[in-house]
Amino acid sequence: MRLNELLGIEFPFIQGGMANIATAEFAAAVSNAGALGLIGAGGMSPEVFQDSIRRCRTLTEKPFGVNIMLMHPQVEQLAAIAAQEKVAVVTTGAGDPARFIPAWKESGAKVFPVIPAVALAKVVARAGADAVIAEGTESGGHVGELTTMALVPQVIDAVSVPVVAAGGIADGRQAAAAFALGACGIQVGTCLLASEECPIHPNYKQAVLKAGANDTTVTGRSTGAPVRVLKNKMAREYLRMEKKDVPLEEMEQLTLGSLRKAVFDGDVDGGSFMAGQVAGMVHELRPLRQIFEELMAGYAVVRKGLSE
Numbered sequence: 001m002r003l004n005e006l007l008g009i010e011f012p013f014i015q016g017g018m019a020n021i022a023t024a025e026f027a028a029a030v031s032n033a034g035a036l037g038l039i040g041a042g043g044m045s046p047e048v049f050q051d052s053i054r055r056c057r058t059l060t061e062k063p064f065g066v067n068i069m070l071m072h073p074q075v076e077q078l079a080a081i082a083a084q085e086k087v088a089v090v091t092t093g094a095g096d097p098a099r100f101i102p103a104w105k106e107s108g109a110k111v112f113p114v115i116p117a118v119a120l121a122k123v124v125a126r127a128g129a130d131a132v133i134a135e136g137t138e139s140g141g142h143v144g145e146l147t148t149m150a151l152v153p154q155v156i157d158a159v160s161v162p163v164v165a166a167g168g169i170a171d172g173r174q175a176a177a178a179f180a181l182g183a184c185g186i187q188v189g190t191c192l193l194a195s196e197e198c199p200i201h202p203n204y205k206q207a208v209l210k211a212g213a214n215d216t217t218v219t220g221r222s223t224g225a226p227v228r229v230l231k232n233k234m235a236r237e238y239l240r241m242e243k244k245d246v247p248l249e250e251m252e253q254l255t256l257g258s259l260r261k262a263v264f265d266g267d268v269d270g271g272s273f274m275a276g277q278v279a280g281m282v283h284e285l286r287p288l289r290q291i292f293e294e295l296m297a298g299y300a301v302v303r304k305g306l307s308e
């Protein structure tokens, strides 16, 4: 079954959880545009998270979900709020959500963990996940090792739940490839950064729009939290410090708040501009609705071409 049928939405697309970016307003805008919007709990206090869920309900009548970033220091509280508020869909990132799955399911939520590896897909499927989002290393933010092309079919072979493909998908050709691999739907993040509705600083949008194919890099490989960002002064400084084995605390000082500096201040030198490898093919600022329609239309063109 396609993801849109599974969730009762128009398009088979889910928005990425994007900490500090995916506000109630943005999630509602994505849902109103026909995909599944998510409130990203990363960077939110439990109070702000709860308010955001309630506000989102006033902004859309369509289904929406939340993303719980599992490295969040108050993850237990965030997880409890998601259950209390009876959100329709919970996605997770940056960890193993197995211990939270029973409570979420009891609340009626559909649970879609984002996983970067086959082993974790098996763990969460066994723990009761309704689907998994297999996210390749092309994506922005916290990444695993495998590419979407290698990961998605191996996850599909390993679990019996539906699989959503994520990482490296920004146009109809890539959407067609994801469906060809057997995915039931697609999660997009980077291409939504360049939407009119996305609430990031204009400098962040410009940085994505002008990025080329080789303009992302992965920081934090040596510290165990690899994060794909646009290359800038901050990223270069971080990579230099990693090579020199600078103490972790000093490196954390550097990254502390750097995503917020990118999102809210548009700090071109000091911000962490998380973005996927497809930033190099996102050249136009579009309304969300147009992004989703063009993904579907592009997919239809590719399908027709393949069947000729």
Ligand code: TUI
Binding pocket: 019, 042, 069, 071, 092, 093, 094, 095, 096, 114, 115, 116, 120, 135, 140, 141, 142, 143, 144, 225, 227, 274
């Ligand atoms: O989570 C994401 N993407 C993210 S989270 C994020 S916020 C952040 N900021 C700085 C450092 C770290 C996070 C920005 N982007 N995608 C899903 C994802 N999950 N990617 C990788 C993982 C992952 C990694 C290791 C999931 C589980 C895991 O295993 C650890 C375990 O506990 O088994």
